[in-house]
Amino acid sequence: xxxxxxxxxxxxxxxxxxxxxxxxxxxxxxxxxxxxxxxxxxxxxxxxxxxxxxxxxxxxxxxxxxxxxxxxxxxxxxxxxxxxxxxxxxxxxxxxxxxxxxxxxxxxxxxxxxxxxxxxxxxxxxxxxxxxxxxxxxxxxxxxxxxxxxxxxxxxxxxxxxxxxxxxxxxxxxxxxxxxxxxxxxxxxxxxxxxxxxxxxxxxxxxxxxxxxxxxxxxxxxxxxxxxxxxxxxx
Amino acid sequence: xxxxxxxxxxxxxxxxxxxxxxxxxxxxxxxxxxxxxxxxxxxxxxxxxxxxxxxxxxxxxxxxxxxxxxxxxxxxxxxxxxxxxxxxxxxxxxxxxxxxxxxxxxxxxxxxxxxxxxxxxxxxxxxxxxxxxxxxxxxxxxxxxxxxxxxxxxxxxxxxxxxxxxxxxxxxxxxxxxxxxxxxxxxxxxxxxxxxxxxxxxxxxxxxxxxxxxxxxxxxxxxxxxxxxxxxxxxxxxxxxxxxxxxxxxxxxxxxxxxxxxxxxxxxxxxxxxxxxxxxxxxxxxxxxxxxxxxxxxxxxxxxxxxxxxxxxxxxxxxxxxxxxxxxxxx
Numbered sequence: 001x002x003x004x005x006x007x008x009x010x011x012x013x014x015x016x017x018x019x020x021x022x023x024x025x026x027x028x029x030x031x032x033x034x035x036x037x038x039x040x041x042x043x044x045x046x047x048x049x050x051x052x053x054x055x056x057x058x059x060x061x062x063x064x065x066x067x068x069x070x071x072x073x074x075x076x077x078x079x080x081x082x083x084x085x086x087x088x089x090x091x092x093x094x095x096x097x098x099x100x101x102x103x104x105x106x107x108x109x110x111x112x113x114x115x116x117x118x119x120x121x122x123x124x125x126x127x128x129x130x131x132x133x134x135x136x137x138x139x140x141x142x143x144x145x146x147x148x149x150x151x152x153x154x155x156x157x158x159x160x161x162x163x164x165x166x167x168x169x170x171x172x173x174x175x176x177x178x179x180x181x182x183x184x185x186x187x188x189x190x191x192x193x194x195x196x197x198x199x200x201x202x203x204x205x206x207x208x209x210x211x212x213x214x215x216x217x218x219x220x221x222x223x224x225x226x227x228x229x230x231x232x233x234x235x
Numbered sequence: 236x237x238x239x240x241x242x243x244x245x246x247x248x249x250x251x252x253x254x255x256x257x258x259x260x261x262x263x264x265x266x267x268x269x270x271x272x273x274x275x276x277x278x279x280x281x282x283x284x285x286x287x288x289x290x291x292x293x294x295x296x297x298x299x300x301x302x303x304x305x306x307x308x309x310x311x312x313x314x315x316x317x318x319x320x321x322x323x324x325x326x327x328x329x330x331x332x333x334x335x336x337x338x339x340x341x342x343x344x345x346x347x348x349x350x351x352x353x354x355x356x357x358x359x360x361x362x363x364x365x366x367x368x369x370x371x372x373x374x375x376x377x378x379x380x381x382x383x384x385x386x387x388x389x390x391x392x393x394x395x396x397x398x399x400x401x402x403x404x405x406x407x408x409x410x411x412x413x414x415x416x417x418x419x420x421x422x423x424x425x426x427x428x429x430x431x432x433x434x435x436x437x438x439x440x441x442x443x444x445x446x447x448x449x450x451x452x453x454x455x456x457x458x459x460x461x462x463x464x465x466x467x468x469x470x471x472x473x474x475x476x477x478x479x480x481x482x483x484x485x486x487x488x489x490x491x492x493x494x495x496x497x498x499x500x501x502x503x504x505x506x507x508x509x510x511x512x513x514x515x516x517x518x519x520x521x522x523x524x525x526x527x528x529x530x531x532x533x534x535x536x537x538x539x540x541x542x543x544x545x546x547x548x549x550x551x552x553x554x555x556x557x558x559x560x561x562x563x564x565x566x
Contacts, residue, residue, distance in 0.1 A: 035258035070565035093350035098478035211258025220389035226399040235263040
C-alpha cells in the first residue's frame with residue numbers, strides 16, 4: 001500500500017500547484033502595466049496618498065515608478081525574484097532594499113507593494129473547502145520569502161483571494177482583503193481594491209486602488225537595475 | 236426587523252468608505268515638471284565665536300517627451316549667506332540631456348549625472364562625478380557633458396541574469412575642461428552584471444580602472460565593496476547595510492581615498508520610531524583615522540502631507556557645536 005500512496009497523493013498535489021497558478025493568472029493575467037494609488041490612513045482619518053505606474057512580467061519581475069506626491073516623483077523600485085532595489089533620480093545610486101521594510105510607510109511593506117506571483121514564493125501545505133471558499137495554508141518555499149506562511153481564503157467561483165493572513169514568527173502580521181472586482185477591459189477582471197490592516201499597527205489602514213491595468217508586451221531589459229532611470233520612458 | 240434594517244442600511248453604506256481612483260489624471264503629458272525649495276540653516280559655536288550660515292536652493296526639473304524628442308533638464312538656483320563672508324548667488328545647470336533609444340539600447344547626449352560605485356559616503360569609482368560631502372552626498376547634483384550609450388541583455392540561462400554595458404565619451408569642453416584640468420576628451424566603460432543576488436560592476440577609464448560588488452547575504456544584510464586604481468594610486472571602500480524588519484537601517488563603511496586618508500562612517504536610521512508615521516530618527520558619525528577630526532549629526536526628519544519636509548539635527552565636530560534645520564518644499 002505504501003508504494004501506491006504517492007500515486008494517490010500526486011493528483012492532489014498537482015491540483016494544489018495548479019490552483020495557486022490559476023489564482024496568480026487571475027490576478028496578473030499577462031505581461032501588464034497598471035496605475036495604482038496607495039493610500040495610508042492613520043487612526044485619526046488623515047491620509048497620505050501615492051500614485052505608482054507599475055509594470056509586471058512573468059512570475060517574478062515587477063518595476064514601479066512613483067508619479068505622486070511631488071517629494072517621491074521619479075523614484076523607482078525594481079524586484080526580480082528576491083532582489084529589490086530603490087532608485088532616487090539624480091541623487092543617489094540604486095540601493096538594495098529589504099522586503100520587510102517600506103518605501104512608503106504605513107502597513108504595506110516593499111514585498112506587498114511589489115507583489116510577485118504567490119506560486120513563485122509559496123506552496124500549498126494544506127487545503128480545505130466550504131461551499132463557497134477554498135481555505136489554503138501556504139508555506140514559504142525558501143527562507144528569503146517575506147512571510148513564513150500565508151492563510152488564504154479564495155472565492156471558488158471567481159478564484160480571487162478574498163483575504164490573506166500574512167504570518168511570520170507564529171503571529172499574524174497583517175491581513176490583506178481583496179475587494180471590489182472590476183472589469184478593466186481587454187479580458188482583465190480582478191479585485192480593484194486591496195485593503196490591509198495589522199494587529200501591530202492598530203487603527204492604521206493601507207489601501208491599494210487599481211485605476212487601470214492592461215496587457216503590454218515588455219522586454220526583459222525593462223526589469224534591470226540600469227533601466228530604472230528610464231522607466232518613465234515606458235509610460 | 237425589516238424597518239430596523241432600513242434604518243441601519245444608510246449608516247452601513249455611509250460607514251463603508253468607497254475607494255475609486257481615476258488613472259486618467261496621471262496620463263503622461265508631453266511636458267511634465269516638478270521641483271523643490273531647500274533651505275539649510277546652520278548655527279555653530281566654536282572658540283572663534285558664533286557662526287551662522289544659510290544655504291537656499293530652488294530646483295526645477297522638466298521633461299519634454301514627444302518622439303523623437305526626449306529632453307530632460309534640471310536647474311538649481313542658490314542663494315547663500317553667512318555671518319562672516321559676503322552673500323553668494325549661483326545658478327547651476329545640473330542636467331540637460333536628450334535620450335534616443337529604448338530599454339535595450341539607448342544613447343544620451345548632453346549633461347548628466349553618473350553615480351558609479353556602491354559606497355554611500357564615498358566611492359573610489361566616481362571617476363566621472365564631482366567631489367561630494369560624505370555627510371550629504373546627495374547635494375552634488377551637477378553632471379558633466381557627455382555621450383553615454385547603454386546596452387542591456389538578459390540571458391535566459393546561466394548565472395548572469397542581466398548584463399549592461401555603458402560606454403562614455405566626455406568632450407574636452409566647458410565645465411568638463413575645468414574639472415579634469417585638461418582640454419582632452421576622455422572615455423570610459425562599465426560592465427554591470429547581476430549574478431544571483433549580487434550586483435557587480437567592472438569599470439575601465441582612461442588612466443583608471445576598478446570594480447565594485449553589492450551582495451544580499453540574507454536577513455536584511457547587504458555587503459558592498461569598491462576598489463579603484465587611478466594614476467597608480469589605490470582607493471578602497473568596504474561597507475555593510477543592515478535593514479531590520481522594524482525599519483532600522485545601519486550603514487557602516489571604512490574607506491581609504493586616493494590621497495591615502497582613511498575614514499570611518501556609521502549611520503543609523505530608525506524609520507517611524509514609536510509609531511510616528513513619516514518620521515525618522517538618525518545618528519551619523521564620520522571620523523578620520525590618525526586625526527582628531529570628526530563629525531557627528533543626531534537628528535530627526537518628518538515628511539508632512541502637504542509637500543513640506545523638515546530635518547532638525549544637532550551637529551558636533553572636533554572644532555564646534557551647533558544645530559541645523561533643513562526645510563524642504565516639493566512641488
